[in-house]
Amino acid sequence: xxxxxxxxxxxxxxxxxxxxxxxxxxxxxxxxxxxxxxxxxxxxxxxxxxxxxxxxxxxxxxxxxxxxxxxxxxxxxxxxxxxxxxxxxxxxxxxxxxxxxxxxxxxxxxxxxxxxxxxxxxxxxxxxxxxxxxxxxxxxxxxxxxxxxxxxxxxxxxxxxxxxxxxxxxxxxxxxxxxxxxxxxxxxxxxxxxxxxxxxxxxxxxxxxxxxxxxxxxxxxxxxxxxxxxxxxxxxxxxxxxxxxxxxxxxxxxxxxxxxxxxxxxxxxxxxxxxxxxxxxxxxxxxxxxxxxxxxxxxxxxxxxxxxxxxxxxxxxxxxxxx
Amino acid sequence: xxxxxxxxxxxxxxxxxxxxxxxxxxxxxxxxxxxxxxxxxxxxxxxxxxxxxxxxxxxxxxxxxxxxxxxxxxxxxxxxxxxxxxxxxxxxxxxxxxxxxxxxxxxxxxxxxxxxxxxxxxxxxxxxxxxxxxxxxxxxxxxxxxxxxxxxxxxxxxxxxxxxxxxxxxxxxxxxxxxxxxxxxxxxxxxxxxxxxxxxxxxxxxxxxxxxxxxxxxxxxxx
Ligand SMILES: Nc1ncnc2c1ncn2[C@@H]1O[C@H](COP(=O)(O)OP(=O)(O)OP(=O)(O)O)[C@@H](O)[C@H]1O
Ligand SMILES: [Mg+2]
Numbered sequence: 001x002x003x004x005x006x007x008x009x010x011x012x013x014x015x016x017x018x019x020x021x022x023x024x025x026x027x028x029x030x031x032x033x034x035x036x037x038x039x040x041x042x043x044x045x046x047x048x049x050x051x052x053x054x055x056x057x058x059x060x061x062x063x064x065x066x067x068x069x070x071x072x073x074x075x076x077x078x079x080x081x082x083x084x085x086x087x088x089x090x091x092x093x094x095x096x097x098x099x100x101x102x103x104x105x106x107x108x109x110x111x112x113x114x115x116x117x118x119x120x121x122x123x124x125x126x127x128x129x130x131x132x133x134x135x136x137x138x139x140x141x142x143x144x145x146x147x148x149x150x151x152x153x154x155x156x157x158x159x160x161x162x163x164x165x166x167x168x169x170x171x172x173x174x175x176x177x178x179x180x181x182x183x184x185x186x187x188x189x190x191x192x193x194x195x196x197x198x199x200x201x202x203x204x205x206x207x208x209x210x211x212x213x214x215x216x217x218x219x220x221x222x223x224x225x226x227x228x229x230x231x232x233x234x235x236x237x238x239x240x241x242x243x244x245x246x247x248x249x250x251x252x253x254x255x256x257x258x259x260x261x262x263x264x265x266x267x268x269x270x271x272x273x274x275x276x277x278x279x280x281x282x283x284x285x286x287x288x289x290x291x292x293x294x295x296x297x298x299x300x301x302x303x304x305x306x307x308x309x310x311x312x313x314x315x316x317x318x319x320x321x322x323x
Numbered sequence: 324x325x326x327x328x329x330x331x332x333x334x335x336x337x338x339x340x341x342x343x344x345x346x347x348x349x350x351x352x353x354x355x356x357x358x359x360x361x362x363x364x365x366x367x368x369x370x371x372x373x374x375x376x377x378x379x380x381x382x383x384x385x386x387x388x389x390x391x392x393x394x395x396x397x398x399x400x401x402x403x404x405x406x407x408x409x410x411x412x413x414x415x416x417x418x419x420x421x422x423x424x425x426x427x428x429x430x431x432x433x434x435x436x437x438x439x440x441x442x443x444x445x446x447x448x449x450x451x452x453x454x455x456x457x458x459x460x461x462x463x464x465x466x467x468x469x470x471x472x473x474x475x476x477x478x479x480x481x482x483x484x485x486x487x488x489x490x491x492x493x494x495x496x497x498x499x500x501x502x503x504x505x506x507x508x509x510x511x512x513x514x515x516x517x518x519x520x521x522x523x524x525x526x527x528x529x530x531x532x533x534x535x536x537x538x539x540x541x542x543x544x545x546x
Contacts, residue, residue, distance in 0.1 A: 023433045024431060227412075233429055
């Protein structure tokens with residue numbers, strides 16, 4: 001064995017950088033999987049920790065999905081939302097009505113129109129009401145022409161503006177458009193969405209605390225080991241690493257458990273929702289966790305795990321100094 | 324290499340473990356540190372590796388003034404100092420090989436290099452056949468030697484040994500001391516704390532003597 005007599009003997013500087021990079025990567029991989037092994041050595045407590053994290057993550061995820069579904073239903077309703085323009089009775093000439101309808105179609109806020117002429121309206125009414133014969137007695141058609149408008153925008157404000165515009169047109173008698181309940185629904189959804197965000201924030205905090213506490217225990221269980229590492233020259237970064245990875249794994253497993261829980265719930269809901277949709281003759285499909293949302297869920301879990309571990313390690317590693 | 328200038332150490336309880344200690348160890352020098360139990364030998368070694376900080380005075384190690392060394396530089400100082408401990412301080416859930424490899428793993432050595440160096444160090448202390456054993460299955464003397472292998476494995480320029488022959492029979496104790504002599508012969512600065520006075524005398528090296536925290540002797544052998 002040859003000994004260097006120089007204090008400035010730094011092995012990092014002597015080795016080729018690429019080799020060091022290789023060793024560094026290998027070391028990271030090694031620590032990543034050995035911390036996984038460490039978690040696996042106490043399967044039951046580890047599972048319980050991960051499950052707590054999983055439930056905490058599943059709650060906001062499930063609520064988010066619920067909102068997405070409500071949103072989709074109300075979007076369906078909204079596309080049905082139409083404005084009915086009742087044309088002034090004076091304008092009963094088909095040519096005039098068509099001309100007016102043409103003009104409306106150019107309007108940028110209007111997606112499409114459908115004309116119901118007085119004759120069509122009467123025919124429809126005759127069929128639906130069963131007063132057919134009585135109506136025959138009428139000399140003149142009392143019904144006005146109606147133009148049904150499909151607004152271009154789905155925004156409540158834009159439609160309110162369009163409504164005002166249309167009401168002011170000289171040809172128009174009245175405009176029928178009941179959006180108030182939809183507006184209320186959207187306001188409620190906005191409130192619930194904010195509530196879900198707050199809940200998600202609180203539960204993230206809970207995840208941080210759970211992981212932080214788990215890591216704190218892990219640190220104190222390995223106190224002697226940490227001291228020895230410090231004695232032989234380990235940097236804080238080096239000592240921190242396995243604990244960060246443990247946090248990462250807990251977060252990732254928590255995310256995975258949340259994913260499973262949410263998918264089980266969706267599966268349980270699928271059948272009754274389908275039945276309900278059939279009853280409403282709706283094409284409604286339950287919004288589920290797509291690939292991106294699943295990724296985001298797992299990513300958030302892992303990130304929270306890392307963050308929780310980071311906080312715990314930063315706080316407790318300083319307290320451990322070799323004797 | 325190691326310079327103490329009016330160094331005192333007062334522990335938090337107020338106990339003065341070292342009082343105004345002065346000495347200078349030259350590069351490549353081999354020195355013993357002796358004194359009664361509680362004289363402050365371990366304390367002195369711990370100040371060099373910054374396991375404790377001195378309360379007053381100046382310590383210079385390898386040209387670095389330790390009082391001015393910020394905490395985040397301490398790991399790099401410790402990598403230049405091989406140290407063996409009175410209570411061994413081994414990881415009992417790792418094999419002998421992994422224990423000895425620790426300083427190299429920490430410094431980011433490559434796998435093959437680690438194997439090579441750990442083998443060489445274990446061979447040096449005569450424990451090559453025990454590399455896969457766990458420290459708990461070894462005798463006190465063998466554990467001490469694992470600690471020595473760990474201290475020298477990354478070829479530090481300074482070697483500090485705290486009571487390395489504590490539980491060893493005289494024959495083995497001398498063998499261990501000769502091991503340190505060999506490290507010293509390749510240029511390592513060695514400081515060994517021990518109260519095996521007879522053994523120290525027979526080795527014939529410079530000896531620092533502590534008494535209740537005071538350095539009362541700094542003797543060179545007559546040659
Ligand atoms: N962490 C500490 N806090 C308070 N006092 C301490 C601490 N460590 C050591 N001491 C005291 O400092 C004095 C010197 O201790 P030290 O361990 O340096 O002695 P030593 O010479 O190594 O003894 P031994 O030969 O028994 O190992 C002792 O009286 C001890 O009680
Ligand atoms: Mg001692």
